[in-house]
Amino acid sequence: MSALSEDLPRADYQPGVRGPLSGLRVVDLSRLVAGNILTQHLADFGADVIKVEPREGDTLRGWKVNGVETAWKVHCRGKRSLCVDFRHAGAIPLIRRLLPGAAVFVESFRPGTLEQMGLAPEELLRIEPRLVIVRISGWGQTGPYARRPGFGTLVEGFAGFAEMNGFPDREPVLPPMPLADVIAGLTGACAALAAVREVEVNGGKGQVIDMPLLDPMFNALGPLAANFRLTGTKKQRSGSGSSTAAPRNVYRAKDGGYVCLSASTQGMAMRVLRAIGRPELCDDPRFATNNARVQNREELDRLIGAFVAERTVDENVRYFEEAEVTIGPVNDIERFMRDPHVRARALLADYPDEETGLFPQHAVTARLSGTPGAIRAPAPRLGQHTREVLREAGLGEGEIEAALASGLARAAP
Numbered sequence: 001m002s003a004l005s006e007d008l009p010r011a012d013y014q015p016g017v018r019g020p021l022s023g024l025r026v027v028d029l030s031r032l033v034a035g036n037i038l039t040q041h042l043a044d045f046g047a048d049v050i051k052v053e054p055r056e057g058d059t060l061r062g063w064k065v066n067g068v069e070t071a072w073k074v075h076c077r078g079k080r081s082l083c084v085d086f087r088h089a090g091a092i093p094l095i096r097r098l099l100p101g102a103a104v105f106v107e108s109f110r111p112g113t114l115e116q117m118g119l120a121p122e123e124l125l126r127i128e129p130r131l132v133i134v135r136i137s138g139w140g141q142t143g144p145y146a147r148r149p150g151f152g153t154l155v156e157g158f159a160g161f162a163e164m165n166g167f168p169d170r171e172p173v174l175p176p177m178p179l180a181d182v183i184a185g186l187t188g189a190c191a192a193l194a195a196v197r198e199v200e201v202n203g204g205k206g207q208v209i210d211m212p213l214l215d216p217m218f219n220a221l222g223p224l225a226a227n228f229r230l231t232g233t234k235k236q237r238s239g240s241g242s243s244t245a246a247p248r249n250v251y252r253a254k255d256g257g258y259v260c261l262s263a264s265t266q267g268m269a270m271r272v273l274r275a276i277g278r279p280e281l282c283d284d285p286r287f288a289t290n291n292a293r294v295q296n297r298e299e300l301d302r303l304i305g306a307f308v309a310e311r312t313v314d315e316n317v318r319y320f321e322e323a324e325v326t327i328g329p330v331n332d333i334e335r336f337m338r339d340p341h342v343r344a345r346a347l348l349a350d351y352p353d354e355e356t357g358l359f360p361q362h363a364v365t366a367r368l369s370g371t372p373g374a375i376r377a378p379a380p381r382l383g384q385h386t387r388e389v390l391r392e393a394g395l396g397e398g399e400i401e402a403a404l405a406s407g408l409a410r411a412a413p
Contacts, residue, residue, distance in 0.1 A: 008337065008360055011349035013377050019046020020371040024196065027052060027098050028079070030108035031059045033152070033178045034136050034213060036075040037185025038192065039106060043078035044364045044373040047104075050389055051076060052095060055085045055410055057382045069379070073359055076379035082390070083383030083410040090408045092118045097393040099128045103199075104192050108136035111146045121208045131206040132195040134188055140212035152180035152213055159218040167239045180213040187216040241301070246293035247272060250330055251305045257313035258330035261304065261320070268326060269293060275323040276307040353378060386411040 024047040028039045036058070043049040051058065063071040082098075084091050096119075099105070105124060107114055114120060114135070121133050135141055138150015148154075156162050156174055166173035188211045198204035218224075228234060235243060242248040245264040252258055263269040269290070273281045281287045281303075286296040293300055308316050313329050320327040329335065336342055337360075346363055353359035364373035386409050390400045403409040 008348055008350040008358075009343060009346050010358075011346070011351055011361075011375075013351060014374040015376050017046075017374045017376060018371075019044075019373055020368065022046035024048065024104070025102045026050065026104040026106065027095075027102050028106045029095075030106045030136055032108070033060065033071075033075070033181035034184040034188065034211075035106050035108045035134075036060055037182055038134065038136070038188040039079065040075045040077065041186070041189040041365065042104070042192070044375065045368075045371075046373070046376075049079040050098065050385075051079045051081045051380070052098070053081055053083050053382060055083060055407075057083070061382070068356060073353070073379045074361065077361060078376045079380060080385035080389060081380035081383055081412075082386050083412075085407055085410070086117075088406070088408045090403070090406070094390075094393075094403070094408065095119065096123075096127055097395070098389070099124060099131065102128055102131060103196055104132045104134065106134045106136065106188075106192075110150070111135070111137050111141045125206050129206055130199045132192055132199065132209065133206070134192050134209045134211050136184065136188060136211045136213070138213050140214065141210045150213060152178045152184075152217075155180040155213040155217050159214060160221055160224060161217065164221070164224075164235045164237060166237045168237045170237075172237070180217040183216045183220055184211060184213045187211065241297055243294065245290055246297040247300050247304055249297075249301050249304075251301075251308040251316075253308055253313045253316055254310060255312040259308060259313055259316045259320075259327055260330050261325070261327045263326060266290065271323060272304065272325050275320060275325050276304060278303065351375065351378065381412040383410045383412040 021042055024042070026039055026042055026047050026049045028035060028049055029052045030036065030039070039047075039049045039051075058072065058076070060075065061069050061072045063069070084094060107119075109117075121135075124131055124133055137146070138152075138155055139145040139148055153174060156179060157172070159180070161179070162172040162174050164172075165175070188209070191209050191211060195207055195209060199206060224235060240248075240250045240260070242264075245262075247269065248262045248264065250258045250260045261272070263272045266289075269287075270282045273279060273287065285292060287293050287300060311319060317327060317329055331339065337348060342348060348360050348362055350358040351361050359378070361375055364375065366373070386404075387400055390403065390409065391397075395403070400409075404411055
């Protein structure tokens with residue numbers, strides 16, 4: 001264990017702590033990122049998330065670093081693992097037994113697969129009329145592309161994100177993380193809770209949520225279509241600069257690091273010009289208005305960049321903060337982990353881990369003052385909770401042993 005990891009704040013799991021979603025049971029058949037992020041947020045706030053995994057485990061388990069399932073440990077904390085052989089004749093009847101009393105069902109198969117399995121939404125709602133069914137896919141349950149493979153990479157390109165990301169003299173740039181999946185997971189969690197409220201508060205019925213990666217990814221791009229309609233021009237790649245406001249960019253500091261600066265309001269832009277020792281530019285027609293600054297942003301970036309280059313990252317941050325200019329460091333993960341604000345708010349803390357000794361978990365994202373979320377348990381081993389979940393589903397001990405002996409289910413040692 002590195003000295004850096006040892007120096008993180010220590011925390012421990014909080015089993016049994018009540019959350020605002022306590023009593024909400026979620027049956028999660030999804031794979032990889034979007035579904036696991038969706039149910040991670042529900043688990044953080046107390047939902048009982050049952051991960052129904054195939055015998056080889058959720059695909060996310062395969063994303064290992066130095067042999068450790070880091071992505072699984074982060075996104076599947078607080079969940080329970082039920083391992084089932086989906087090829088076994090008894091698999092679908094077993095899954096049906098999990099549904100009575102469940103509030104949310106999550107899946108991410110290619111559209112049509114759930115129906116082929118004998119778990120069509122109509123069948124699920126027949127078993128549990130209050131069930132909210134979240135169907136995650138790349139392109140949606142309808143439309144000519146519905147059956148296409150739905151990896152986030154394809155969606156990030158299709159939606160227009162990659163085309164507008166990067167520098168004008170280079171190829172389009174995909175995000176270096178599963179951005180479409182993350183956005184869909186967050187949107188899906190919000191949609192699931194909205195549908196649950198309809199059932200629990202408004203007396204409504206269960207329903208199906210069509211949750212593609214494409215729709216929220218495109219929504220995140222904002223008024224792209226409206227701007228094109230109004231101007232007839234397409235948004236061009238502008239690196240870290242902005243085509244709507246200036247100054248806004250990253251600038252290299254004396255020590256080789258970078259700072260990011262954004263001055264999207266008129267008052268802040270004037271403050272930047274005064275801070276770099278050029279108050280006369282506030283009245284310069286090239287920089288006096290936002291439109292003018294955008295047109296002349298290369299010259300503006302050159303002036304700011306020259307000032308930043310004379311100071312280290314920390315010196316720049318201190319100087320501009322004293323001038324009340326919106327600036328910050330461009331952190332790598334090591335610098336982020338050492339930051340006093342990160343530590344004061346416990347954005348990262350070391351939790352006990354049977355495999356690595358300590359494992360850094362990020363805090364529950366939203367901080368509720370009255371009923372805060374909590375990390376109740378580490379991510380489960382494959383099949384860790386098979387016996388107890390089957391017992392809760394009404395199987396007797398003999399039935400459980402028979403399911404394990406036949407290969408229908410698998411339990412961790």
